[in-house]
Amino acid sequence: DAVLDAGFFTSWIVEAARxxxxxxxxxxxxxxxxxxxxxxxNLDRGLSAAAAALAERRPAVPGAVLALxxxxxxxxxGGASGPLYGTALREAGRxxxxxxxxxxxxxxxxxxxxxxxxxxxxxxAEGDKTMVDAxxxxxxxxxxxxxxxxxxxxxxxxxxxxxGAGARATVPLEAxxxxxxxxxxxxxxxxxxGAASSxxxxxxxxxxxxx
Ligand code: ADP
Ligand code: MG
Ligand code: MG
Numbered sequence: 001d002a003v004l005d006a007g008f009f010t011s012w013i014v015e016a017a018r019x020x021x022x023x024x025x026x027x028x029x030x031x032x033x034x035x036x037x038x039x040x041x042n043l044d045r046g047l048s049a050a051a052a053a054l055a056e057r058r059p060a061v062p063g064a065v066l067a068l069x070x071x072x073x074x075x076x077x078g079g080a081s082g083p084l085y086g087t088a089l090r091e092a093g094r095x096x097x098x099x100x101x102x103x104x105x106x107x108x109x110x111x112x113x114x115x116x117x118x119x120x121x122x123x124x125a126e127g128d129k130t131m132v133d134a135x136x137x138x139x140x141x142x143x144x145x146x147x148x149x150x151x152x153x154x155x156x157x158x159x160x161x162x163x164g165a166g167a168r169a170t171v172p173l174e175a176x177x178x179x180x181x182x183x184x185x186x187x188x189x190x191x192x193x194g195a196a197s198s199x200x201x202x203x204x205x206x207x208x209x210x211x
Contacts, residue, residue: 002152003101008208009065010054016204017047023200030193034180038079039193046077046085062102066093066110080178081194084118084131091117104152108143111159115139122177129175129187131194138163138202156206163202167195 020027020043028040050069059065070089073082092110096102102110115135124130126137141162145155168191175187178194 002104002209004062004103004107004152005101006058006060006062006065009062010059011208011211012205013047013054013065013069014051015208016201017044017051019200019204019207020044020047020197023196027193027197030191030196033190034175034183034187035193036079036179039081039197042077042079042081043085043197046073046082049073049076061096061098061100063093063096063098066090066096080122081131081197084122084194087117087121088114088135104146104155107152108139108146108155111135111139111142124177127173128177129170129173129180129192129195130177131192131198133170133173133192134163134166134195134198134202137166138198153206153210156202156209160199160202160206163199167191167199170195 024040024044026040027043028037031037031039050072053068053072054065057068059068066089070086070093073089074086076082092114095110095113096106099106115132118124118132118135122130122132124132126132138159142155142159145158150158170192171190172188174185175181175183175192180187180192
């Protein structure tokens with residue numbers, strides 16, 4: 001069975017930073033429609049700083065990789081998404097503790113802890129048109145796939161697809177949390193930028209698992 005080490009999680013952050021940079025303009029367009037137009041630059045800045053911090057400090061265990069990435073996002077991203085993603089990563093890291101290697105089942109538990117962290121900090125429920133709408137279905141899909149005995153690439157494919165579908169399903173919704181909620185009914189008709197970036201983070205996780 002697959003075991004995931006600090007190198008795997010570091011590669012994930014590097015791939016996430018690459019993908020977010022490639023999709024930065026789309027994230028910014030989405031946030032221009034229903035927010036303040038900074039989500040692409042916020043996340044690009046935060047993730048590239050996280051990748052740089054990991055390259056410099058080289059944490060030895062997965063939990064420490066996620067903790068450092070999370071703290072860096074909180075420090076470098078002024079917007080709502082910095083503390084939310086930062087908390088998600090730190091909560092996931094805390095779940096993994098000091099183990100040098102993580103199983104797919106432990107990864108599924110860590111993703112669940114990440115979602116719970118976002119939910120308790122942002123008090124958003126599914127359907128509020130936030131990143132939770134992508135992260136929660138991804139956590140559910142990963143837990144089910146691991147439970148059913150799928151291998152890691154297949155399980156992460158299920159998680160990434162669920163996140164993408166969850167993000168697309170935010171289009172018709174009216175935002176009830178974050179800046180977009182100020183628009184009320186006018187927030188409907190656009191994908192939530194944070195849900196879109198969460199789908200990218202899950203896609204990046206699948207990509208590194210297939211290498
Ligand atoms: P800001 O809105 O401060 O400019 P960003 O543009 O970087 O920050 O991030 C916006 C995204 O953050 C939203 O699209 C949404 O997904 C997410 N978000 C905002 N508030 C909340 C919340 N209370 N709970 C969960 N997610 C939230
Ligand atoms: Mg914004
Ligand atoms: Mg902002």
